[in-house]
Amino acid sequence: MNKLKLIGATALASSLVAVSANAGEMTITGGLEATYSTQSGTSNGVAGSHGKGLGTEKGFTTHGSGELDNGWTFAGYHAINDGLSTTSAGLSLTMGSMGTMKMNTVAGIAGAYDGQTPTAWEEIDDGGASSLSANLVGTKIDGGNNIQWHSPAYEIGGMSANLAVEYTPNMGDAAVHNGNVVASQTTGSAWGAGLTVSGGGLKVGIYGMDGSDDANTGTSDPFEGVWYANYTMGPVSFGYSQSYFDDGSQAAAEAASATKAVKTASGLFETTQMSIAFAVNDNFSISIADAEDEYDAQSNVMGGTEVADVTMDMTSIQAAYSMGAMSIKAYRTKSDNVGYRTNGGSITTTEVALGLSF
Numbered sequence: 001m002n003k004l005k006l007i008g009a010t011a012l013a014s015s016l017v018a019v020s021a022n023a024g025e026m027t028i029t030g031g032l033e034a035t036y037s038t039q040s041g042t043s044n045g046v047a048g049s050h051g052k053g054l055g056t057e058k059g060f061t062t063h064g065s066g067e068l069d070n071g072w073t074f075a076g077y078h079a080i081n082d083g084l085s086t087t088s089a090g091l092s093l094t095m096g097s098m099g100t101m102k103m104n105t106v107a108g109i110a111g112a113y114d115g116q117t118p119t120a121w122e123e124i125d126d127g128g129a130s131s132l133s134a135n136l137v138g139t140k141i142d143g144g145n146n147i148q149w150h151s152p153a154y155e156i157g158g159m160s161a162n163l164a165v166e167y168t169p170n171m172g173d174a175a176v177h178n179g180n181v182v183a184s185q186t187t188g189s190a191w192g193a194g195l196t197v198s199g200g201g202l203k204v205g206i207y208g209m210d211g212s213d214d215a216n217t218g219t220s221d222p223f224e225g226v227w228y229a230n231y232t233m234g235p236v237s238f239g240y241s242q243s244y245f246d247d248g249s250q251a252a253a254e255a256a257s258a259t260k261a262v263k264t265a266s267g268l269f270e271t272t273q274m275s276i277a278f279a280v281n282d283n284f285s286i287s288i289a290d291a292e293d294e295y296d297a298q299s300n301v302m303g304g305t306e307v308a309d310v311t312m313d314m315t316s317i318q319a320a321y322s323m324g325a326m327s328i329k330a331y332r333t334k335s336d337n338v339g340y341r342t343n344g345g346s347i348t349t350t351e352v353a354l355g356l357s358f
Contacts, residue, residue: 024066024074031357033057041334042345058082071096102148109148109164109194110138113207116228117239118277120287120318120329127333128314129347132293133262133269134243137224138209140171140190159199167191171211188212190222201232211248222248228273235279239289245269253299256308259339260295267297286319295340310340327355 038052059082065075076091090104114137115123125132146168154161171190190211197204206227228241251266262269275289291314297307316333330352338344 024064027063028060029063029358030058030060031355033353033355035351035353037349037351039347039349041347059087097152099152100150102150103145104148105145106142108138108141108146108168109150109166109192110142110207110209110224110226112164112196113194113205113228114138114226114243115241115273116205116230117241117273117275117289118230118232118237118287119275119289119316120277120285120320121331122316122318122329124273124275124289124291124314124316124333127316127331127349127351129335129338129349130312131262132271132273132291132312132314133245134226134241134271134273134291134293136262137226137243137245138192138207139263140211140222140224140247141166141168141192141209144168144170156197159197161195161197164194165191166193202229203231204229220248220250222246237277237279239273239275239277241271241273243269243271245271253297253307256310256342259341259344260310265295265297265340267295267299270294270296283323284319284321287317289316289318290314293340308342310337310342310344312337312340312344325357327353327357329353329355 033056035055035057036052037055040050059080061077061079063075063077065073067073073094074092075094076089078089079087081087086105088105088107090102090107092100092102094100115125115132115135117124123135125135146166148164148166151163154163167189168191169189171188188211190209192207192209194205194207204227206225208225209223211222224243224245224247226241226243228239230237230239232238245262246268247263249264249266251264253267254260254265260267271291271293273289273291275287277285277287279285292311293314294309294311296309299307313336314333316331318329318331320327320329330350332348332350334346334348336344336346338347
């Protein structure tokens with residue numbers, strides 16, 4: 001019996017030697033940012049939604065990487081925010097022509113597809129009164145741990161194509177630590193897939209997410225998707241994107257004048273985004289972007305009482321200037337029909353930021 005154990009241990013040791021890692025390396029990157037922000041307007045029909053304030057943000061990310069004897073490479077990262085909490089983390093193994101396997105925490109592949117129209121600084125809704133539904137596509141997979149596969153680049157007719165697939169056994173649940181399981185068995189699973197094709201100044205991406213029933217959140221068969229097309233010609237970039245967000249919520253339809261929260265309200269959300277960005281020179285760029293996010297309660301299905309659709313609109317003007325490790329950025333964003341309310345009013349936010357990176 002002992003001999004069998006020894007033979008097994010020797011075989012395992014030999015296999016590990018065959019894929020042993022060379023010395024890896026660790027690095028730390030981060031940034032510091034100071035902001036001055038103002039807000040004005042009438043939100044949800046209430047006058048005097050005004051304010052101003054100073055703020056700071058600090059964060060850093062640790063990176064590790066290395067190479068195995070067979071040529072495969074591995075990498076990992078851990079991003080920390082102001083409160084010393086994990087914003088995202090992950091590890092990956094790149095296997096040459098077989099692509100890359102990843103396991104991530106709070107970072108699915110949808111982030112490479114939503115909000116991808118070109119801007120000088122932030123996504124359109126980063127200065128908006130609330131997040132656009134387009135920016136929440138895929139968050140059921142982002143919410144916890146997920147596993148991903150990313151293909152190598154394929155050359156097709158002079159274009160480069162990349163495919164990515166992701167899966168989570170517990171959509172929207174908090175990430176669990178090594179060796180732990182999620183206690184609830186009623187949380188549904190979800191999968192997502194994305195395809196990106198680029199070449200000749202054109203870049204097109206499409207992503208879709210499909211989930212099973214989730215008794216914890218009262219959702220049934222959620223489906224979310226987004227596509228975008230960006231074209232760059234010299235210093236000018238144009239972008240267009242559409243998204244569809246059905247979280248499968250079983251809540252009752254809400255009145256047109258009621259505030260709706262994406263991921264809680266029943267019905268559908270559909271977003272259209274357009275933007276133009278101009279690189280004045282290597283250091284200075286400007287952009288203008290517009291987004292229309294329509295809420296459809298789907299209340300007339302099966303003879304129900306119809307609830308009027310409401311569109312929340314956002315317009316953002318941005319500018320950014322960089323000088324080495326320092327950057328100065330600004331935006332002015334106006335949101336109308338705040339909260340997807342017919343009487344939601346409008347909010348205008350202006351922010352100026354000084355950033356330092358290391």
